[in-house]
Amino acid sequence: MNGYVGKLLYVDLGSGEIRDEPLDPEMARTYVGGSGLAARLAYDIVGDLTDPLGPENPLMVMTGPLVGTAMPSAGRCSFCALAPLTGIWGESNTGGFIGPELRFTGYDGLVITGRSERPVMLAVVDGEASLVDGTGLWGLDAYETQDCARRILDEPRARVACIGKAGENGVKMAAVMNDHGRAAGRTGMGAVMGTKNLKAIALRGGEDVPLADPEGFALVVREILGDLEEDMVATALRMAGTAGYVDMALMYGDMPIGYFQRGEWEPASQLSGVRMAEEYQKRIRACYRCPIACGRETHAPEYDLERVDGPEYESVAALGSLLMVDDLEGVIYAGHLCNVYGIDTISTGCTIALACEMFDRGVLTLEDTGGLAIHYGDVEMIHRLIEMLVHRQGFGDILAEGSVALAERFGVPELAATVNRLEVPMHDPRAFSGMAVTYALSPRGACHMQGDMYGVDTGQGPAVELDIVPGNRFEDSEEKGRIAARQHAWRSLYNAWTLCQFQNPGVERLLRAVNTATGWDLRIDDLLVLGKRLVALKRVLNFKLGLRIEDDRLPGLLLHPLDEGGTEGHVPDVDALLAGAYDELGWDPRSGKPTRSTLDALDLGFVLE
Ligand code: SF4
Known part of the structure; x- marks a missing residue:
């Protein structure tokens, strides 16, 4: 097969069985790869009674046909399974280098079922797959886990995808983390790994991806690279990261403020990507063979942090304007906590913002929160709530179940800004009607x-x-x-x-x-x-x-017209x-x-x- 390595790795964590299966060329052509191929495989495996946190839920890690080639910005891969947060199909893709490395090991994808009795790491090194005792990794944060996994395997250049504390604790919005702070964040794929006792997946290999027409492929890659040098959007992303969109998003009314209920809030401009670049940026970062390089590395001296991955636009908005926090360094630190513990910044920010709203409305009381007064704009409280959510401490145990569970528990399901139990990301459909679809x-x-x-x-x-x-x-x-x-x-x-x-x-x-x-x-x-x-x-x-x-x-909150800002009076x-x-x-x-x-x-x- 060209464009594919031609193999999938099947792993049953319950029995320990590991086997190769050829990738059917017709299946690849029909469902392509990534979440498409995963959905086709899932269709035959899952039934209406499959429990997202049960051992039978298949966790699939899938690449596409251009991953690991010279094609720029094609280094992503998808983590797919039934989603613990939503109960329906879950897919979450991540950048970095983990996708290409999977192909270099000689596989297009992984299909992982069952539950290990003890913590394990799946290691695939030079085409050899094995389950390695992961007891020593359990309890480590996502960054420590990546480093420690490489040391255990004596493979300093292995790429590692793993869970942090949130995945271990079955937090419904737990992410899979890789390449330091890259995340397959959405829908709770980290909780699927956690319930399987699968702490990490470590990959290292040297196989090439076969190409049907290497010269024709090289030519089109050269053309794409040439165009990217001139491309305005790519240049803007390189200069200011995705957070460079903040100013434009505020102008359009696209960036949510105060849990989707305010159209304007002047301090939000403090969260701009330009300010981040000028005051907090240390380096720019790129995924595998990506000349755009939208990734940021920042620092947060007030928190004694020399290196933070991100934050990108979604995190800046979800942990900033949505919560009416204009302290950019506090937002950077909140994003860092999410990376270290392995949780989705969007669902985390949304769930905490919902708690602020419920507290403001008197739906939540001090008795409910264990004595915590939860208000918009209180960045220290937000940091504390992230810690509690990850560790399922006190009121954090309720937050760890996500927005719908929180709203339903206190009798206000209409307040949850979710669609099919997944928290709405940081683009308001009142600003762009097509987003409603x-x-x-x-x-x-x-x-x-x-x-x-x-x-x-x-x-x-x-x-x-x-x-x-x-x-x-x-x-x-x-x-x-x-x-x-x-x-x-x-x-x-x-x-x-x-x-x-x-x-x-x-x-x-x-x-x-x-x-x-x-x-x-x-x-x-x-x-x-x-x-x-x-x-x-x-x-x-x-x-x-x-x-x-x-x-x-759409949730009711997003169908309520705002009386100011870039969407004034409009609902789709x-x-x-x-x-x-x-x-x-x-x-x-x-x-x-x-x-x-x-x-x-x-x-x-x-x-x-
Ligand atoms: S660095 Fe940014 S633009 Fe490049 S592949 Fe990664 S996410 Fe995409």
Whole structure:
């Protein structure tokens, strides 16, 4: 197989069995890789009674066909399983170097089932896989674990993905951490590792990824690299990191303030990426073969910290403006705590912000919180709550279950800003109506990585060949819903390729890169078919797990117009947008299911059986 190593590694942590399985070329061509391939494998493994924290839940680590090649910004991989935080399909991708290293070990992906009786580390070194006693790693933080795993294996250059304390403690928003502070943060993949007693996955190898047309591939890579040198978005990301978006996001009303309830808050400008670059930045960081280098390394002298990874935009907003914290150094430290303990910054910030809101409204009392007064803007309290959440201490034990559990427990489910139990990320659908479709239909719950309509409508990487074109950000017509659905399908394909979404070299070049790598003869018309197939497959999988059309909704807080700021007075017309999206995706508007003819057209007829 070209573009693939051609093998998957299956590991049963219960029995200790480890075996290779060939990757079926037809399966790769149909479901591509990353979360697409993982969803197809999951479809056969999971049933409606599969417990996300049960041993039968398969944890899959999957790469795409360009990972580990010379293709720039193609070094991501996906961690997928049923999600502890949401109970539905979970996928979370991460950058750094762990994805390419997996391919260098001679595998396209890992499928891990069962539960070990004792803590273990899965080590794959030069094609040899083994389970190593991980007792000595248990209790270490995510950074210590990565270092210690390398020492245990005597492999100083091994790449390690691991959990911190949060994963060990079954915190529902626990992340998988790799390459220092890179994170597969969303939906609780760290809790899946924790419940399996799998503390770490360490990888080291030297295999090449075979290419169908090495010269053609090298040519298109050179063209992409040449274009990236001139690319404005790439330059901005390199200079100010993703937090460079803060000022623009505030102008659009895209960056949430005070748990999605305020349109303006002047101190938020203190959180800008430019300020971070000037006052706190130490280095810029890049993932494998990425010339964009949006990663930041900062420091926090007030907290005696010489090195912090990040924070990027989502963390700055979730731990800053959402909580009405304008102390940038305090936000940097909060992000550091999340990295060290291995928790998702978005779900953590959202859940604590919900607690602030509930306390302000009198829903939570001092008696409920163990005597803690929880207010917006109190950065020291936020640090304390992160510690309590990770260690499940006192009120932190409730926070560790996420926003929906918190709101339901105190009788205010309508206050949770979530879609399908996943906390809404830091892009407000009142600022970009198309995001309403992205959030409502995302297969993992509210997710900005499943169709970045804020990027489309600000002209960042539109795919005109696929009829994905920028327009009025407030438009909420059926036609806008169709565009958002196409972007959803396009980004689903990106997620299967495991490509970074900050890299948008154009449809024609991407197509050439994939075809010269794999030897396929994909044409432009095939791309949205592929993307829609992946969207439909995850939809069917989620329906198998209990999701219904009634769950395609936005939380009430986001449908409340703000009386100031960049979204003043606007809320998206979700019904009109979704009508267009269902039509574009070929789904029945009454049931929300892909129709029989859609399934047949997408070669998904097998699900009807
Ligand atoms: S743009 Fe940023 S996140 Fe994307 S591959 Fe490059 S360094 Fe990694």
